[in-house]
Structure formats: C-alpha cells, structure tokens
Amino acid sequence: MKVILASDHGGYKLADEIEAFLKDEGIEVNNIGCGSSDSCDYSDYGIPAAERVASGEYDRGIVICGTGIGMSISANKVKGIRCALTHDCYTARVTREHNDSNVLALGERVIGVDLAKEIVKIWIGGEFEGGRHERRINKLADYEQKNG
Numbered sequence: 001m002k003v004i005l006a007s008d009h010g011g012y013k014l015a016d017e018i019e020a021f022l023k024d025e026g027i028e029v030n031n032i033g034c035g036s037s038d039s040c041d042y043s044d045y046g047i048p049a050a051e052r053v054a055s056g057e058y059d060r061g062i063v064i065c066g067t068g069i070g071m072s073i074s075a076n077k078v079k080g081i082r083c084a085l086t087h088d089c090y091t092a093r094v095t096r097e098h099n100d101s102n103v104l105a106l107g108e109r110v111i112g113v114d115l116a117k118e119i120v121k122i123w124i125g126g127e128f129e130g131g132r133h134e135r136r137i138n139k140l141a142d143y144e145q146k147n148g
Contacts, residue, residue, distance in 0.1 A: 001027050001028065001059045001060065001124065002027075002028045002029075002030075002057075002058045002059050002060075003022055003027055003028065003029045003030075003058060003059065003060050003061065003062060003124070004029075004030050004032060004049045004052050004053060004057075004058040004060075004061045004062075005018060005019055005022075005029055005030065005031040005032070005033060005049070005061070005062045005063075005064075006031075006032050006033045006045040006046055006048070006049035006061070006062075006063050006064070006071070007031075007033030007034060007035075007045060007063070007064040007065065007071075007108075008033070008034055008040050008041065008042040008044075008045055008046075008064075008065045008066075008070070008071070009034055009036065009037050009038055009039050009040050010042075010064075010065045010066030010067075010108055010109065011033070011063075011064030011065045011066060011068075011071070011106070011107070011108040012033055012034055012035055012036060012037065012064075012108075013108060014064050014106060014108035014113065014116055015031060015033045015062075015064045015108075016031070016035075017113050017116070017117070018062060018064070018106075018116060018117070018120055019031045021117045021120065021121075022120070022124075025121070025124070027124065030058070032045065032048065032049060033045055033064070042063075042065045042070035042071050042074055043070070043074040045063070045071075045074075046063045046065075046070070046071040046072075046073075046074030046075045047074050047075070047077060047078060049061045049063055049075065049103070050063070050074070050075035050076075050077075050078035050081045050083065050103055051078050053078075053080075053081060053102050053103055054078050054079060054080040054081055059102075060102050060103065060104070060124070061075065061081075061083075061102065061103040061104070062103070062104045062105075062106065062120065063075050063083065063103060063104070063105050063106075064105070064106045064107070064108055065105075065107065065108070066107060066108055066109040066110075067107040067109060067110055068085045068086075068087075068105040068106050068107035068110065069085065069105075069107070071083075071105045072084070072085040072103075072105035075103045075105065079144050080102075080141075080144065081102060081103050082099055082100060082101045082102055082103070082137070082140070083101065083102075083103035083104070083105050084099060084101040084103070084104060084105065085105040085106075085107070086104065086105070086106070086119055086123070087107070087110055087111055087119075088115075088119070089115075089118055089119060089122050092104070092118075092119040092120075092122040092123040092126070093122050093123075093126055095123070095126075096122075096123055096126025096127065096128060097126055097127065097128065097129045097133070098129065098133045099133070099137070100128040100133070100137050101123075104119070104120065104123050106119065106120075
C-alpha cells in the first residue's frame with residue numbers, strides 16, 4: 001500500500017509521528033506536508049495530496065491540520081475523494097467499511113498521538129463492505145460525474 005501524507009503548520013508534528021508509524025508498519029509513505037510551524041494554507045497541501053489519491057498514484061491519503069476540518073474540506077473538493085474526519089476508532093473503522101473513504105483527516109490539536117496512531121492502524125486495515133453501501137457510493141460518483 002502507498003500512502004500520501006500532507007499537513008499544514010497545525011498538523012506537521014503529528015504528520016511526522018504518523019509517517020514514522022506507517023514506515024514501522026511497513027507501509028510506503030510520502031510526506032508532502034509543510035514540515036514546520038510557519039503559517040501556511042491547508043488547501044495548498046490537502047488538495048495536491050487528494051489529487052494524487054484520485055489519480056491512482058497513491059492508494060490512500062492522510063491529511064492533518066489543527067482540527068482536521070480545513071484539510072477534510074480541501075480534500076473533498078477533489079473529484080473521486082471521500083475524505084473522512086475522524087476522532088475515534090469507531091468512525092475510523094466505519095468510514096472504511098461503509099463509506100470506502102480513501103483519505104483520512106486528523107486534527108493534531110484534537111487528538112493525541114497514541115489515539116491518532118490507533119485510528120490510522122484501524123483505517124489502513126479496514127475494508128469496504130460493499131453491498132448496500134456500494135449503492136450509496138455509486139450515487140455520489142454519479143453526482144460527481146453529472147455536476148463535476
């Protein structure tokens with residue numbers, strides 16, 4: 001699995017932790033985040049990361065800012081992206097099983113490092129259930145196609 005990781009100034013410390021964690025798990029990861037506390041715009045990092053997932057260059061993406069909100073909004077502007085902002089293990093699991101999310105958003109100021117790692121582990125390992133959920137995902141894709 002190939003994962004792209006992106007962060008702004010509010011999420012760069014957590015992004016570094018998640019990058020190391022993913023590498024320890026044997027997952028190929030590319031961190032394109034800002035890498036410092038110098039103020040920057042989340043959209044400058046979230047959109048390019050999401051585009052690289054949508055293009056198929058990466059299997060999944062993880063975007064991190066202070067709250068995760070700005071990054072999730074940015075990523076979801078990209079056609080074909082289903083970015084989920086999660087703060088707990090249950091939603092990390094369900095967003096893969098039911099929503100087939102391909103980008104995960106996290107907030108450095110909202111959750112601790114250990115919880116973030118557990119969320120990432122659950123999300124990375126999660127599988128889409130299909131079935132009734134596939135019908136719903138297809139409706140989203142149809143809407144994007146018509147209104148993209």
